[in-house]
Amino acid sequence: ALVFGAVPATADDIADFYKGKTIVMVVGTPAGGGYDIYARLLARHMGRFIPGNPAIVIHNRPGAGSVIAANYVYEVAPQDGTTILAPTRTAAFAQLLGQDGTRYIATKFNWLGSLNNEVGVMAVVKTAQVRTVEEARKIQVIFGSASPGGDGDIYPALMNNTLDTKFKIVRGYAGSAGVDLAIMRGEVQGQSDSYSAMAKHFPDWQQKINVLVQLSLTKHPDLPDVPLIFDYLKPEFLKPGVTVEQAEEMWRIMLVQKAMGRPFALGPDVPPARVKALREAFHAVLRDPEFIADAEKTQNEINAVDGDELQQMLQTVASASKQDIDRLNDAISYKDDAGTPVSRGAA
Numbered sequence: 001a002l003v004f005g006a007v008p009a010t011a012d013d014i015a016d017f018y019k020g021k022t023i024v025m026v027v028g029t030p031a032g033g034g035y036d037i038y039a040r041l042l043a044r045h046m047g048r049f050i051p052g053n054p055a056i057v058i059h060n061r062p063g064a065g066s067v068i069a070a071n072y073v074y075e076v077a078p079q080d081g082t083t084i085l086a087p088t089r090t091a092a093f094a095q096l097l098g099q100d101g102t103r104y105i106a107t108k109f110n111w112l113g114s115l116n117n118e119v120g121v122m123a124v125v126k127t128a129q130v131r132t133v134e135e136a137r138k139i140q141v142i143f144g145s146a147s148p149g150g151d152g153d154i155y156p157a158l159m160n161n162t163l164d165t166k167f168k169i170v171r172g173y174a175g176s177a178g179v180d181l182a183i184m185r186g187e188v189q190g191q192s193d194s195y196s197a198m199a200k201h202f203p204d205w206q207q208k209i210n211v212l213v214q215l216s217l218t219k220h221p222d223l224p225d226v227p228l229i230f231d232y233l234k235p236e237f238l239k240p241g242v243t244v245e246q247a248e249e250m251w252r253i254m255l256v257q258k259a260m261g262r263p264f265a266l267g268p269d270v271p272p273a274r275v276k277a278l279r280e281a282f283h284a285v286l287r288d289p290e291f292i293a294d295a296e297k298t299q300n301e302i303n304a305v306d307g308d309e310l311q312q313m314l315q316t317v318a319s320a321s322k323q324d325i326d327r328l329n330d331a332i333s334y335k336d337d338a339g340t341p342v343s344r345g346a347a
Contacts, residue, residue: 011051014277018052021082024059025264026073028066028087029146033175034197036060038115038262039086041300042282045291049281056084062175065149066091067101074104079267081274085109089118089260094149096317097329107314109265110275112282114305116196116261119223120155120215123198123205124190125183131210133163133232140166144179144188147171148334152179155192155215157334158254162247163232164239169334169342177201194258195220196301203299217255229255250328253320256313261303263310279307 025043029035036058043056061069066087077083092106122133130136136159145152148171156167170188173179179191180201192215199222202208211226219228233247264282266275285291286304295302320328334342 010273014273015051017081017274018050018054021052021054023047023050023054023056023082023084024077025056025084025086026069026077027058027060028062028069028085028091029060030062030175030177031058031060032177034177034194034200035066035086035088035262036175037200037298038300039264041291041295041298042086042115042264042285044294045285045288046281049284049288051277054082063147064101065094065147065153067094067099067149070095070109071101071103073265073267074109077267079269081266081270081278083267084112084278085265085267087263087265088150089114089257089263090150090154092260092263092314093254093257093317096314097325097332099149105268107311107318108268110268110270111307111310111314112264112266112279113307114261114263114310116194116301117303117305118194118196118216118258118261119218119220120151120255120258121193121195121198121223121226122155122159122190122212122215123193123209124212126208126210128189128210130189130212133159133165133212133227133237136165136167136212137163137237138166140168141190142168142170142188144173144182144191145169145171146173146175146178151193152176152191153334154254154332158250158332159229160335161331161333162239162242162250163237194261195223200299215255216258217252246327249324250331253317253324253328254332256317259305260310260313261305263305282307 025039027036027039047054047056070087070091073083073085095102095106124130128141129139130141143156156169159165160167173182182188214226214228336342
């Protein structure tokens with residue numbers, strides 16, 4: 001009787017704990033960008049599926065590609081299940097790749113899951129002279145970026161350093177939404193973005209944007225005629241000194257990051273029973289008709305990834321050899337025309 005009574009008692013304990021409480025969802029990007037929009041979508045619905053029905057509020061804590069937010073949730077925020085981290089997918093990689101300033105271990109977060117497995121795109125305005133990757137290897141294109149370590153920075157740099165493209169990166173914008181505004185003002189000509197975010201920010205993107213390449217293992221169904229990055233990992237396209245095997249290894253590691261999409265996590269020391277309850281709530285949201293209708297209304301693509309899958313993805317990257325990681329770190333470092341790494345905060 002004691003054994004059979006333990007399960008409902010545990011459920012009651014979870015409900016008692018969360019009743020009347022507020023969960024803070026810490027978003028590692030500014031308000032208005034893609035990650036923030038996905039976080040607010042989840043926050044509007046998830047509380048209904050957590051025992052005790054706590055309220056969920058958003059707290060934006062941007063900076064350093066979500067490293068500031070991840071540091072906070074890992075070492076400062078309460079480890080009791082009242083704080084959820086909504087970082088960029090690059091934040092976990094920042095620690096795995098040895099970025100300065102990371103004070104967390106990515107594989108020790110309790111990953112709840114991701115709302116979308118993203119397909120990345122290299123998007124350039126039609127007024128630019130570049131329409132293909134081949135042309136981008138000859139003509140400079142100015143890309144906007146928030147900061148080193150983010151999608152807008154690492155993928156143009158990785159293309160430059162593997163395919164010899166001529167992307168110039170200008171940093172300092174307030175997330176992808178800030179880069180979108182810069183594109184509309186004519187300050188920059190493009191950015192590395194997710195297809196879902198690009199299609200949402202530019203509903204008529206076919207009239208305004210050229211998608212040079214898809215950064216994904218498989219094509220998005222809306223982009224059947226746009227080549228994958230792997231279509232270019234051939235000797236005739238690679239930068240001198242880079243082999244096909246090296247380029248494929250680097251891109252496969254980095255595209256694990258794209259598959260992480262729009263991730264959510266709890267701190268490393270949250271009690272297992274509360275981790276389990278929040279994971280179950282996350283899964284329940286995905287099946288909820290109100291959530292699905294809200295996602296469709298707000299044009300948020302949902303292609304969820306389970307928390308255990310995220311954990312395995314990160315373990316795969318963490319097991320890469322030091323030689324592979326060192327090579328990758330060099331390849332995602334933006335360099336000027338002379339091949340000199342550009343320091344943090346420089347254009």
